[in-house]
Amino acid sequence: MTGAQANPIAELAKLSAFLRRDLLTRLSYRTAILADLFSLFSQALIFYYVSKVVNPARIPNSGGQRTTYIAYVTVGIAVSGLLAIGLARLVNVIRQEQFMGTLESLMVTPTTASVILLGSVVYDLIYVPFRTVIFLVIVSIGFNVSFVASGYVPALVILAAFMPFVWGIGSIASACVLTFRRGTGVLGFATFVLTFTSGAYFPVSLFPSWVGQLAKINPIAVTITGMREQLIGGAGWDDALTVLAKLIPMSGITLLLGLLAFRLAMRRERRLGTLGLY
Amino acid sequence: MLSGVDLRVGAGRISALLGPNGAGKTTFLRIVTGLLLPESGSVRVAGIDVAADPMGARRHIGVVPSGDRTFYMRISGLENLAFFGRLYGLSRREALARAEQRLADVGLADAGAQRAGLYSHGMQKRLSMARALLMNPELLVVDEATDGLDPEGARRIQDLVRGITDTGAAVVWTTQRLDEIRGFADAVTVLDRGRTTFAGTVEDLMLQATSRAYFVRLRGVGDAPGDAELQRANEALGALGTLSRAGGDREHVRLDLTEGAVLGEALAAVSGAGLTVLDVAQQRSELEQSFLRLTTPRT
Numbered sequence: 001m002t003g004a005q006a007n008p009i010a011e012l013a014k015l016s017a018f019l020r021r022d023l024l025t026r027l028s029y030r031t032a033i034l035a036d037l038f039s040l041f042s043q044a045l046i047f048y049y050v051s052k053v054v055n056p057a058r059i060p061n062s063g064g065q066r067t068t069y070i071a072y073v074t075v076g077i078a079v080s081g082l083l084a085i086g087l088a089r090l091v092n093v094i095r096q097e098q099f100m101g102t103l104e105s106l107m108v109t110p111t112t113a114s115v116i117l118l119g120s121v122v123y124d125l126i127y128v129p130f131r132t133v134i135f136l137v138i139v140s141i142g143f144n145v146s147f148v149a150s151g152y153v154p155a156l157v158i159l160a161a162f163m164p165f166v167w168g169i170g171s172i173a174s175a176c177v178l179t180f181r182r183g184t185g186v187l188g189f190a191t192f193v194l195t196f197t198s199g200a201y202f203p204v205s206l207f208p209s210w211v212g213q214l215a216k217i218n219p220i221a222v223t224i225t226g227m228r229e230q231l232i233g234g235a236g237w238d239d240a241l242t243v244l245a246k247l248i249p250m251s252g253i254t255l256l257l258g259l260l261a262f263r264l265a266m267r268r269e270r271r272l273g274t275l276g277l278y
Numbered sequence: 279m280l281s282g283v284d285l286r287v288g289a290g291r292i293s294a295l296l297g298p299n300g301a302g303k304t305t306f307l308r309i310v311t312g313l314l315l316p317e318s319g320s321v322r323v324a325g326i327d328v329a330a331d332p333m334g335a336r337r338h339i340g341v342v343p344s345g346d347r348t349f350y351m352r353i354s355g356l357e358n359l360a361f362f363g364r365l366y367g368l369s370r371r372e373a374l375a376r377a378e379q380r381l382a383d384v385g386l387a388d389a390g391a392q393r394a395g396l397y398s399h400g401m402q403k404r405l406s407m408a409r410a411l412l413m414n415p416e417l418l419v420v421d422e423a424t425d426g427l428d429p430e431g432a433r434r435i436q437d438l439v440r441g442i443t444d445t446g447a448a449v450v451w452t453t454q455r456l457d458e459i460r461g462f463a464d465a466v467t468v469l470d471r472g473r474t475t476f477a478g479t480v481e482d483l484m485l486q487a488t489s490r491a492y493f494v495r496l497r498g499v500g501d502a503p504g505d506a507e508l509q510r511a512n513e514a515l516g517a518l519g520t521l522s523r524a525g526g527d528r529e530h531v532r533l534d535l536t537e538g539a540v541l542g543e544a545l546a547a548v549s550g551a552g553l554t555v556l557d558v559a560q561q562r563s564e565l566e567q568s569f570l571r572l573t574t575p576r577t
Contacts, residue, residue, distance in 0.1 A: 006333055010367055013364075014364055014365055014367075016364075016370075017360075017361050017364030017365065017370075017373075018361075020357075020361070021350060021353065021357070021361045024352070024353045024357060025350060025352045025353055028352040028353070028393075029352070100347055100348075100350070100351070101343075101345055101346075101347040101348045102347075102348055102349065102350065104313060104343060104348070105341075105343065105348045105349075105362070105409075106365070107313055108311045108312070108313065108336060108339065108341045109336060109362060109365040109366060110333045110334070110336040110337045110365070110366060110367070111333075111365045112333070270312075270313060270314060270315050271314070271315050272314075
């Protein structure tokens with residue numbers, strides 16, 4: 001933005017308006033909320049039975065503790081699901097505003113592009129981690145998977161540190177959508193590769209050794225491993241801090257790149273006058 | 279692409295922007311609202327350079343976009359307005375109070391709790407007007423607001439806009455409905471392919487009309503005038519113009535006046551040739567003729 005700078009506090013206060021708007025919109029689709037909860041349960045049910053045929057001896061230890069496949073995969077599903085849903089919502093939110101014809105209505109208000117982007121996803125940034133916690137609770141209660149109670153808080157902190165990464169990737173995807181209209185395919189493929197090789201569903205040891213090396217700098221793998229160590233092994237705050245020291249810079253850089261990409265995409269749209277086109 | 283477009287709108291004035299599809303009207307409005315950066319030139323709203331300070335300028339602009347779907351259809355009209363009010367920096371309480379007031383102003387007080395998706399086309403246009411007026415803007419930008427509205431709905435929107443000018447707001451009104459600017463707009467700019475082809479008052483625009491054609495209902499000796507009677511009338515008209523069959527109904531003929539000819543004299547000549555003039559209607563209004571003359575036909 002050029003000219004007079006917007007008051008950051010006043011700008012951030014607008015986020016509650018976006019939150020209310022999206023909460024009211026989602027509440028108007030009650031069936032969709034129930035369907036989402038059902039899909040969480042059905043996903044857990046499938047992996048519960050898959051775990052019955054997986055030899056626990058082949059599952060790597062987490063935080064020094066032996067575990068079952070259902071406990072192992074639950075954390076992977078929780079994190080990769082958070083990434084998939086968060087990303088889908090982040091990407092679609094701008095596209096949806098374009099389709100609905102509301103993007104230009106938002107852009108003619110005295111609101112910065114960053115706040116419009118953040119506001120458009122603030123509901124999901126809160127809802128998606130909440131949904132992840134619900135998933136963990138369903139598995140824990142419904143399928144008798146016991147997580148270490150002392151690991152809940154460190155695991156949630158790790159999850160919170162992962163959210164800027166999701167937001168950053170989502171912002172890059174949004175910028176692609178704004179610029180290319182259908183620019184999410186490559187990003188979707190990249191995210192799949194990162195998730196598939198993160199150890200979410202299978203131990204990384206099954207892959208070639210270089211995949212294991214890459215997993216050390218893959219934020220998804222770092223998050224999943226860190227959360228498993230806390231929830232399954234109760235590794236404690238020292239291990240959590242080690243994970244956070246790796247994860248926070250990765251998330252921070254991704255978020256900055258994402259916001260920069262979105263800003264450049266918006267500037268290009270303003271120059272070309274094609275913001276409302278889809 | 280816009281080039282050489284110069285438009286000034288004073289407080290309390292309505293400036294109509296006319297032009298065929300693709301003339302550059304919406305592009306112009308996008309530049310005014312800061313959605314599009316001009317390669318050269320500048321736009322100032324309430325003294326603020328829009329390109330240099332779009333956020334500052336937008337605080338003074340209310341926009342009524344073309345099209346319906348510019349609201350969140352799953353939430354109520356009131357919640358929609360309150361949401362946009364918050365984006366202008368109002369607190370929730372202020373935004374709600376302002377939204378209720380504006381809904382009442384546009385006659386939607388009873389529909390405020392209804393989902394915006396259930397609003398009719400006319401109601402959505404009024405909701406759009408209510409949103410544009412939330413912050414008492416100094417400039418109201420209206421993009422084809424009466425498009426698709428019935429005459430009553432269009433008149434209602436125009437009355438609202440007239441009311442706004444009474445508070446000192448300047449209005450830029452784009453339209454393709456020529457009939458609506460007479461007696462409404464204070465000034466007119468005609469755009470064609472991104473260039474200004476006319477700027478002046480509505481009356482000045484009407485004077486641009488050159489070709490004047492009328493449908494005249496005539497009665498001859500019997501009932502509808504015969505070919506011989508028309509021939510006689512044409513001879514009587516001489517240089518004033520020509521009468522020709524308009525097709526279908528034999529009672530109606532087309533009268534084309536030559537430049538400088540006076541309609542009354544032409545009709546007197548037709549009467550003098552033994553035909554009774556029952557009715558006269560303009561084939562196209564002066565505004566329409568002027569518009570067609572100032573713009574390039576599209577294929």
